[in-house]
Amino acid sequence: MIKVLAMYKNPIITLLSDFGLVDSYVAEMKAVILSINPSATLIDISHNIEPYNVRMGAYILARIVEYFPEKTIHLAVVDPGVGGPRKPIIVETLKALFVGPDNGLLMLAAEKLGVNHVYQIENRRYMLKEISKTFHGRDIFAPVAAYLSLGVPPKNFGKEIFDYVKPSYIKPxxxxxxxxxxxxxxxxxxxxxxxxxxxxxxxxxxxxxxxxxxxxxxxxxxxxxxxxxxxxxxxxxxxxxxxxxxxxxxxxxxxxxxxxxxxxxxxxxxxxx
Amino acid sequence: MIKVLAMYKNPIITLLSDFGLVDSYVAEMKAVILSINPSATLIDISHNIEPYNVRMGAYILARIVEYFPEKTIHLAVVDPGVGGPRKPIIVETLKALFVGPDNGLLMLAAEKLGVNHVYQIENRRYMLKEISKTFHGRDIFAPVAAYLSLGVPPKNFGKEIFDYVKPSYIKPxxxxxxxxxxxxxxxxxxxxxxxxxxxxxxxxxxxxxxxxxxxxxxxxxxxxxxxxxxxxxxxxxxxxxxxxxxxxxxxxxxxxxxxxxxxxxxxxxxxxx
Amino acid sequence: MIKVLAMYKNPIITLLSDFGLVDSYVAEMKAVILSINPSATLIDISHNIEPYNVRMGAYILARIVEYFPEKTIHLAVVDPGVGGPRKPIIVETLKALFVGPDNGLLMLAAEKLGVNHVYQIENRRYMLKEISKTFHGRDIFAPVAAYLSLGVPPKNFGKEIFDYVKPSYIKPxxxxxxxxxxxxxxxxxxxxxxxxxxxxxxxxxxxxxxxxxxxxxxxxxxxxxxxxxxxxxxxxxxxxxxxxxxxxxxxxxxxxxxxxxxxxxxxxxxxxx
CATH class of the missing domain: 2.40.30.90 (Bacterial fluorinating enzyme like)
Structure with a gap:
């Protein structure tokens, strides 16, 4: 049994990706989330991020975070390093949680809200049984977001890390x-x-x-x-x-x-x- | 405290705009709505209205209104006059409410259902605290739609007006x-x-x-x-x-x-x- | 009164079509569904299937079915034969229900889950009152999906058929x-x-x-x-x-x-x- 601290009524999970709106990839992530938490409210941010453009994804994600209510979970996948050594992470801020790859995508938004902790996702019980080498959005990030929305505390997913990627956005x-x-x-x-x-x-x-x-x-x-x-x-x-x-x-x-x-x-x- | 007449269970708010599906603008409106009314059911009509094409927006909006259940709130933003003197309005019909700019966008659809009253949105308590000059969709129309969905009566938002824009659609x-x-x-x-x-x-x-x-x-x-x-x-x-x-x-x-x-x-x- | 066997809490209805994201067609289907079952959870699979491309629709639909929870209802409309003799059908599998035209669109996905029964949709009480010759997605398939989500048993919609279209997908x-x-x-x-x-x-x-x-x-x-x-x-x-x-x-x-x-x-x- 998965132990949960609290059950929110209709927790919001937002989704951002470079998957486009032709393929089934976005729907596969949503299917995984709803299979774990049927009460989740799913809100698309954008799935038309230019393929592999982490920086564009970071900009769009950073724009929206202040408008969402507390406890929103932001799931973002622009992930050219999928299948390689880049870590899957959860970023905990006071107001919101972020789930995605450790490539800078989440940090511009998370820093706006104040980063409390960053955890490396390691615990296999919160992932799909079979994990592809090409689609961690569906196999790791979506189930993790769903379990977070059920109230599983971020620290249950893996160890805290401090060497996460901090993007250097060019200042004028x-x-x-x-x-x-x-x-x-x-x-x-x-x-x-x-x-x-x-x-x-x-x-x-x-x-x-x-x-x-x-x-x-x-x-x-x-x-x-x-x-x-x-x-x-x-x-x-x-x-x-x-x-x-x-x-x-x-x-x-x-x-x-x-x-x-x-x-x-x-x-x-x-x-x- | 905001006084409400009635609380609907899962009120439907539809969204139509010329914001496209790449940027975060649509998500920002949804975030504002869900922050005010987490129970709202959000349904996209189209966000691919040609930029500034009020007439195309009016046509698409008019097509759908008869199919939605009673008490649906239609939020529509094709708003080339944002930041200028055009008024933000609520249109009350027997079956549905409309929120958007007073530029004709709402009226083709509203007239199909029978216009009862048109109100100018003036009451600052139903808007975001900071109102940009460029994005009333997020700062005025979205919160107004959300408060309407909580049951705030249309007349609470501002005075009734009669000189609203009535589009003249060319007849054959x-x-x-x-x-x-x-x-x-x-x-x-x-x-x-x-x-x-x-x-x-x-x-x-x-x-x-x-x-x-x-x-x-x-x-x-x-x-x-x-x-x-x-x-x-x-x-x-x-x-x-x-x-x-x-x-x-x-x-x-x-x-x-x-x-x-x-x-x-x-x-x-x-x-x- | 429509008799129902069981009422699911937030039944999932997925939508797939070649309607695109500019027009109001998708929203019209959603409006019809929510008018019949306001508790339905609507999840878009893709509406950017190439127009009339039944095979592409079948491929995308088949990819997603295993990820959705049990009792999901999949509504799919790529329907070049609308208005002609092709039948509207419900496909019952152990895990999910499918609604759409009998042109092979549903069967690649349904066969993945194991086909139990195929019913021809005939019962007018589960359709809109006026049925256009060009948009059965809105007038037949959407209301049927909504009534299925209320728990109306598939056999109530029409007689079981065995001569449904079985697509022959080319094997290497x-x-x-x-x-x-x-x-x-x-x-x-x-x-x-x-x-x-x-x-x-x-x-x-x-x-x-x-x-x-x-x-x-x-x-x-x-x-x-x-x-x-x-x-x-x-x-x-x-x-x-x-x-x-x-x-x-x-x-x-x-x-x-x-x-x-x-x-x-x-x-x-x-x-x-």
Missing amino acids: KIFKNKIVGEIIHLDNFGNIITNITQKHLKTKNITYGKSFQIILGENKPLKVRFLESYFQALKGEIFALVGSGNFVEISENLGNAAKTLNVKTGTKITFIF | KIFKNKIVGEIIHLDNFGNIITNITQKHLKTKNITYGKSFQIILGENKPLKVRFLESYFQALKGEIFALVGSGNFVEISENLGNAAKTLNVKTGTKITFIF | KIFKNKIVGEIIHLDNFGNIITNITQKHLKTKNITYGKSFQIILGENKPLKVRFLESYFQALKGEIFALVGSGNFVEISENLGNAAKTLNVKTGTKITFIF
Whole structure:
């Protein structure tokens, strides 16, 4: 018998992966979870993370954690090292639990909530009987998330570790008259999301209504206004604003800035004041 | 304390948006809802509405409302005017509630059910503490839908308004020997869905088995049979039938009529009898 | 009144279709189900089955059934024959129930669990009042799945039949020095999934670490290693492994083998030893 500390009523388990929405992989994970805990509430974050793109997964996961209620369990699988020596882990924070591979995917989000403990998943009783070499999402992470949702304490799954992977997310470089950052995401509307925050702009005295220049990759400099909302921009205007994730975004009102400016994630972006 | 009139057991909240399925925006709305009402049953309608395409969102939303049970709450966000003067509203009908921007998105569906009252959302206690200028779906509409699902009466959210946006959906023009309509949607199978109904065909004495001509945009006229089901058509035949949404559709049996005929939403379509 | 044998607490109904994720078709089915059984737990398998591709739907459905708990109801609609003489059926197995068209879609999965009975759906009381000629997913299959989830016994829906469609899935041909199979699926990572199993390789004495040649369609022969996990391959190496569905897959480590080798589902693949 599995001993549990407490039984939550409808525990939330979120799922994030690079599995896409054509194959059955996501459904296989959900089937495993519901077989162990039929009361789990399953919420998809995104399964359209670019294949193997741990960093994109980490960014998306970090955006959502503050909005979920306490005791939510976040199951995330972008796992190019599956079948190799990378560890399966549980990250315990005050507010939420995370389950996934030890490759940095979970830590950007977990650090936002404050990491209490990291455990290596070792206890075979909380895994499927047969463990494939290619799909730990289904065979290890899904059952572990389900048992966590039943109230099994994280420490029961394996020993605490301290040498987990801590991703170094590139911070923008601040110069006297410029900030050099990079594009961390292009969203569904073509908003170009940078790793530069409103705080950075404040140090350069950029307030709403002021303008500055941006250089995207090898493009020519482009003058943009810093506005408070899409609505303030002219139709088709390229401008800067603070997005709902608190990063500075370059947007095109009623258009697609990423397509218009032809940029990619990872491209260098320079703000000149 | 929030006072509620009644507590439904597993209230249904549907979600429709142009947020796509890559980003975390949909999950952020769901997280906010479940934080307020953990018992809500969340059903996605579509998050692949073309960005900013209010009309497409209105069409998809209007298709589904009759199939959901009473007291369903429909949360819809296609919101190019976010951050501007457009109002956030609740639409009360006998059967369902709607939450979203006052830009016509909700009204095609709401009018199908009969509009009782429209309220402007003003009461800050039912919104997130911090309200971004770019994502009212998460900061206003999601919490409002959640509080509605707890039984908070619509009138508690703000004053009743009467000057809400009523979309004028283009009706087909009826002539002696022809009907001029337009393409309102192309579905996953390439079915070309028009704004012409079976009623219109009846006035022209078109019954199953009869043929008529269609002109799509600037294309040459094409003779099509009016059939009752895909099955009656020959493989690859382009034909007309009444789709499951009660509009006349131009279809290709086991093919993709939209690709074959190379048409777009909004294209003029003429039926000649 | 509908008489029911038993009421399950939160019965699982899975949904698979070729309806895509843009239109409202999936939501219409869910609305019908929840109107009949508000306690149903709805789990999407995939709605991105290639339009009309019954075989792809059958493959995806067969992958997932073993992972779901007992009494799960699988609703699957890839239904090019809708409106024609093909029968709507319920397939009863010991572990699960299946609802969908009698075109082979359900049988690969059902045979995995052991078919007990197949019933033709005839009883109009378990269908929507108005039945379209084009969307039995919503008008027949969804309400039938919902009533099954309330505990209505399968035999109440119609007479038992024995002449249901049994799909003949092509088995690989075994020769002295080669196996000739075909590509049954290309997944989100570009893994090329064949109908050849590990058992077949064992009969040819292929164990982990050994190499053999593959010929894909008209391509030149390619030597590949048979490995246990992605991790063992070099970056960009094309290799063979046993995937999580127990079929032999041709993969590219951290790449997309399907794109690199430019192959399609249905292509012949020959293993030469």
